[in-house]
Amino acid sequence: MNKSRPKYMQIIDAAVIAIAENGYHQAQVSKIAKQAGVADGTIYLYFKNKEDILISLFKEKMGSYIEEIDKLIAGKQTSTEKLLMMIEAHFDLLSKDHHLAIVTQLELRQSNKDLRMKINEILKGYLKVIDKILIEGKEKGEFSSNLDVRLARQMVFGTIDETVTSWVMNEEKYDLKALAPPVHQLLINGFGGR
Amino acid sequence: MNKSRPKYMQIIDAAVIAIAENGYHQAQVSKIAKQAGVADGTIYLYFKNKEDILISLFKEKMGSYIEEIDKLIAGKQTSTEKLLMMIEAHFDLLSKDHHLAIVTQLELRQSNKDLRMKINEILKGYLKVIDKILIEGKEKGEFSSNLDVRLARQMVFGTIDETVTSWVMNEEKYDLKALAPPVHQLLINGFGGR
Amino acid sequence: MNKSRPKYMQIIDAAVIAIAENGYHQAQVSKIAKQAGVADGTIYLYFKNKEDILISLFKEKMGSYIEEIDKLIAGKQTSTEKLLMMIEAHFDLLSKDHHLAIVTQLELRQSNKDLRMKINEILKGYLKVIDKILIEGKEKGEFSSNLDVRLARQMVFGTIDETVTSWVMNEEKYDLKALAPPVHQLLINGFGGR
Amino acid sequence: MNKSRPKYMQIIDAAVIAIAENGYHQAQVSKIAKQAGVADGTIYLYFKNKEDILISLFKEKMGSYIEEIDKLIAGKQTSTEKLLMMIEAHFDLLSKDHHLAIVTQLELRQSNKDLRMKINEILKGYLKVIDKILIEGKEKGEFSSNLDVRLARQMVFGTIDETVTSWVMNEEKYDLKALAPPVHQLLINGFGGR
DNA sequence: CATGAATGAGTATTCATTCAT
DNA sequence: CATGAATGAATACTCATTCAT
Numbered sequence: 001m002n003k004s005r006p007k008y009m010q011i012i013d014a015a016v017i018a019i020a021e022n023g024y025h026q027a028q029v030s031k032i033a034k035q036a037g038v039a040d041g042t043i044y045l046y047f048k049n050k051e052d053i054l055i056s057l058f059k060e061k062m063g064s065y066i067e068e069i070d071k072l073i074a075g076k077q078t079s080t081e082k083l084l085m086m087i088e089a090h091f092d093l094l095s096k097d098h099h100l101a102i103v104t105q106l107e108l109r110q111s112n113k114d115l116r117m118k119i120n121e122i123l124k125g126y127l128k129v130i131d132k133i134l135i136e137g138k139e140k141g142e143f144s145s146n147l148d149v150r151l152a153r154q155m156v157f158g159t160i161d162e163t164v165t166s167w168v169m170n171e172e173k174y175d176l177k178a179l180a181p182p183v184h185q186l187l188i189n190g191f192g193g194r
Numbered sequence: 195m196n197k198s199r200p201k202y203m204q205i206i207d208a209a210v211i212a213i214a215e216n217g218y219h220q221a222q223v224s225k226i227a228k229q230a231g232v233a234d235g236t237i238y239l240y241f242k243n244k245e246d247i248l249i250s251l252f253k254e255k256m257g258s259y260i261e262e263i264d265k266l267i268a269g270k271q272t273s274t275e276k277l278l279m280m281i282e283a284h285f286d287l288l289s290k291d292h293h294l295a296i297v298t299q300l301e302l303r304q305s306n307k308d309l310r311m312k313i314n315e316i317l318k319g320y321l322k323v324i325d326k327i328l329i330e331g332k333e334k335g336e337f338s339s340n341l342d343v344r345l346a347r348q349m350v351f352g353t354i355d356e357t358v359t360s361w362v363m364n365e366e367k368y369d370l371k372a373l374a375p376p377v378h379q380l381l382i383n384g385f386g387g388r
Numbered sequence: 389m390n391k392s393r394p395k396y397m398q399i400i401d402a403a404v405i406a407i408a409e410n411g412y413h414q415a416q417v418s419k420i421a422k423q424a425g426v427a428d429g430t431i432y433l434y435f436k437n438k439e440d441i442l443i444s445l446f447k448e449k450m451g452s453y454i455e456e457i458d459k460l461i462a463g464k465q466t467s468t469e470k471l472l473m474m475i476e477a478h479f480d481l482l483s484k485d486h487h488l489a490i491v492t493q494l495e496l497r498q499s500n501k502d503l504r505m506k507i508n509e510i511l512k513g514y515l516k517v518i519d520k521i522l523i524e525g526k527e528k529g530e531f532s533s534n535l536d537v538r539l540a541r542q543m544v545f546g547t548i549d550e551t552v553t554s555w556v557m558n559e560e561k562y563d564l565k566a567l568a569p570p571v572h573q574l575l576i577n578g579f580g581g582r
Numbered sequence: 583m584n585k586s587r588p589k590y591m592q593i594i595d596a597a598v599i600a601i602a603e604n605g606y607h608q609a610q611v612s613k614i615a616k617q618a619g620v621a622d623g624t625i626y627l628y629f630k631n632k633e634d635i636l637i638s639l640f641k642e643k644m645g646s647y648i649e650e651i652d653k654l655i656a657g658k659q660t661s662t663e664k665l666l667m668m669i670e671a672h673f674d675l676l677s678k679d680h681h682l683a684i685v686t687q688l689e690l691r692q693s694n695k696d697l698r699m700k701i702n703e704i705l706k707g708y709l710k711v712i713d714k715i716l717i718e719g720k721e722k723g724e725f726s727s728n729l730d731v732r733l734a735r736q737m738v739f740g741t742i743d744e745t746v747t748s749w750v751m752n753e754e755k756y757d758l759k760a761l762a763p764p765v766h767q768l769l770i771n772g773f774g775g776r
Numbered sequence: 777c778a779t780g781a782a783t784g785a786g787t788a789t790t791c792a793t794t795c796a797t
Numbered sequence: 798c799a800t801g802a803a804t805g806a807a808t809a810c811t812c813a814t815t816c817a818t
Contacts, residue, residue, distance in 0.1 A: 411694075411695060412694075413694055495695075497691050497692070498692045498694060498695070498698070500605070500606075500607060500692055501605060501606075501688055501689070501692070504688075504691075504692070505751075536764050536768075539745065539761065539768060540768065542741060542744045542745045542748055543740075543741040543744075543768050543772075545744055546737075546740035546741040546742075546743060546744025546745070547736060547737040547740045547741060549740055549744070550736040550739055550743070550744075551736045551737075551740070554732075557702070567733065570733055571733055571737075574730075574733060574734065574737055574773070575737075577771050577773070577774055578768040578769060578772035579768070579771070580771055
């Protein structure tokens, strides 16, 4: 499981394409290998098993996204602005990567419970970012002082996720990024912000 | 496909239990049959194939839930009250049926895309109920007149769904129904209601 | 297994139609029952099992055919004439009954070995008729005195059968009965007749 | 579907044995695999499906037989001699391979219509050899000039096939090869030859 | 006699993973 | 490091037959 060598990312990128184009259940290891231009057996030099490819895929993509978010919101003053920046970054990421959008919103959801549990573990990093924004907003008085952070986080994540999934299911025919401001406004209203 | 005879519901109820206890991929037809107390072949006198069991399961459970919701909210005056009633009914339904909660929130999501498309078709009835509440609320002046109904609906559904899923994933350790009022408040705030 | 009642033949005739129209492996007992206008269970009041329907079918059809042949050739003087009459009767029977031709030449052949053994048993009655003609022909000096009756019988039966099967496989596009005289001539030549 | 590697023929030979010893319907893929000494899945590296094994079996065996026949009859002068050579080769082939005789004469006949159609397609190569002999014989004046080649071919094939099938059904208790000359004589007589 | 709902045994095929080269 | 041929476990569905009514 050597992450330094180029084939590691090569296989992950191949997996995204193979899953997006064939669907989760039709993306056999041999198809991913072919897409990556390596032999089937080579996959197992870099990943423990098929599930490990998918978890690594999610980890790598989500990891770099969270890093990016962290940088972006560091430059913003208010929690309100930070939340908007986050939503915009989230919508932007998936708008720009068609394959990734299909894989994360539709295909990876039909993985088994075990895998989904592990994906949720990775998602916690993202949820922490949301929590941080919310807590800061409460402290600064931007958001209502009796805001239930857990519920608010579920609202933020649930709303964003549902918005993106609907967009993917509607074959991405409208501009997702344009929805960031109104979605943001709805959420801010909810938190008692202005 | 005779819905009138008791075995139809008997098999559907058995499927809920078998899936909840064994997981989607481990709920073989023979396991469902055994749970229902019928022979494997009997399943096929009432359902076209395995997928048909799952679609019917969702249709029956969701259908009766939507009917119930319709009755409940008919007795409420304001859209705000109707939304609360809906959230409470939703949380109540799944709080009372442990197996059903697991099946709808976790297991059925890992079905293939075809099946999920059909499930989404059934879900549209539920989304229509939400839409009706939102439109009424806008007309009556309860909600902001420039509320985007589609986004608002996605927020309602996304928030409720995420709240329930989190609760199921946390092994239902806290009282889901108690969350209805705060969740409701967050949403109402979002819509510019009081 | 009461042969006297009308339902016995009713089921046999239904079987011929069901097999001809659906093919041997697609002619389920329930399809035969439906075609006969009786319940599935009723079949088992008249036949021991599915195989029994098919054997009975062959026995009845072949039995009445052999009776008819016997009468027809009784009126003929020479063995040569008798053979011609037999070939004509054989071709005539199957020309007139499209369904029966398909069933005996194509569909029933894909039954299992057991059933085919039993069918062969029934066929022996037919082979005896051929043998009788051949022996008579030798005795009367019409055919060569050193004709091997077994081989000659296999030639007669093989030739007739192959001719009919080819005709059925070619979708019965040409006149089978017109082939009786030339086929007969080929065989008579073979036997050293004139 | 790599025909060059030894496992291809290994599996075909195993199929002949498995079918001859267990019967067509009892020759499961796993039985064939076991007989061939490979895993079930290995079968599918060389054949598309079970039907493909059977078609390939017939194609390989019949193909090599037709090649052999072609060589053998090339050395013969008259059509009469060629026909005798062909019958002898046919009887010889099946006399020497007990399993193959059972498979082609009894077991493969109970395959479904689709498979039988494909087998018939392969058989056409054999029928062409017969036709060639008959046409040559007519041209050379060995056979009657008004011989109907199609009927004659059906007589040749029907007679040979029926003779072999009878021999197999009688448990091969007599010498099939000894029947070649008398069968040949019967046919030649039929064609007006000497 | 007649019904038809219920039964349950039986099998081709896929695909993640291994390991000899 | 890399290969790819070989492995073998695992499962939905059909249909001849029964038997309570």
